[in-house]
Amino acid sequence: QSALTQPASVSGSPGQSITISCTGTSSDVGGYKFVSWYQQHPGKAPKLMIYDVTNRPSGVSNRFFGSKSGNTASLTISGLQAEDEADYFCSSYTSSGLWVFGGGTKLTVL
Amino acid sequence: QVQLVESGGGVVQPGGSLRLSCAASGFPFSSYGMHWVRQAPGKGLEWVAFITYDGSDKRYADFVKGRFTISRDNSKNTVYVQMNSLRAEDTAVYYCAKAREQWVVRDMDVWGQGTTVTVSS
Numbered sequence: 001q002s003a004l005t006q007p008a009s010v011s012g013s014p015g016q017s018i019t020i021s022c023t024g025t026s027s028d029v030g031g032y033k034f035v036s037w038y039q040q041h042p043g044k045a046p047k048l049m050i051y052d053v054t055n056r057p058s059g060v061s062n063r064f065f066g067s068k069s070g071n072t073a074s075l076t077i078s079g080l081q082a083e084d085e086a087d088y089f090c091s092s093y094t095s096s097g098l099w100v101f102g103g104g105t106k107l108t109v110l
Numbered sequence: 111q112v113q114l115v116e117s118g119g120g121v122v123q124p125g126g127s128l129r130l131s132c133a134a135s136g137f138p139f140s141s142y143g144m145h146w147v148r149q150a151p152g153k154g155l156e157w158v159a160f161i162t163y164d165g166s167d168k169r170y171a172d173f174v175k176g177r178f179t180i181s182r183d184n185s186k187n188t189v190y191v192q193m194n195s196l197r198a199e200d201t202a203v204y205y206c207a208k209a210r211e212q213w214v215v216r217d218m219d220v221w222g223q224g225t226t227v228t229v230s231s
Contacts, residue, residue, distance in 0.1 A: 003154070036217045038155070045221040046147075046155065051210060057219065089155050091217060098169055099145075099217060104154040 004102035011108040017078040022090030030071035034093035085109040112136040114222030121228045132206030140184040143209035148202035196229045
């Protein structure tokens with residue numbers, strides 16, 4: 001199972017919006033609603049930010065928005081804040097009954 | 111609150127074995143599937159294995175199949191991964207994570223802080 005494709009890095013200024021893409025195939029991202037996004041600060045455990053493509057867990061800011069079109073899922077963060085600077089990983093359930101992650105995207109808040 | 115605490119990491123020679131444990135608290139452990147996910151130094155997350163709430167279904171990434179075995183003891187609220195025939199490329203922080211919903215096969219929501227495995231001679 002190949003990793004999902006994410007850009008290595010994105011950046012934005014405080015208050016701006018950014019979007020991180022996550023591209024897979026019809027056997028994973030495109031075939032299921034089970035796409036999640038995780039935020040990871042250096043030296044910390046990942047934190048679930050979005051599940052089932054669009055849903056936010058309780059306590060996650062509504063500045064985080066998930067979507068999907070075809071084989072590509074996206075995470076949009078609006079009103080960028082310094083605390084959003086972190087690594088972001090997407091994951092998807094696959095037709096093999098397994099899970100696959102994206103390679104990760106480093107978000108820099110300028 | 112939900113808490114997951116991994117243990118058992120360390121330094122092991124290539125070809126060696128190690129068993130990692132993950133002690134859970136703060137939720138009905140016997141109702142939830144559990145995952146192991148790893149992260150090599152400076153690299154991304156890599157899904158390793160999953161076990162259903164009752165241990166009846168176990169799933170593995172291709173790169174560990176036949177070498178790693180996931181198991182659980184619901185009486186001890188603990189999930190394990192037995193790692194055999196370890197390779198240098200298995201060097202990573204290993205996280206356990208709780209499935210997001212009870213009873214069903216689901217992705218991860220809460221993660222532990224991880225335990226470090228180093229495979230080196």
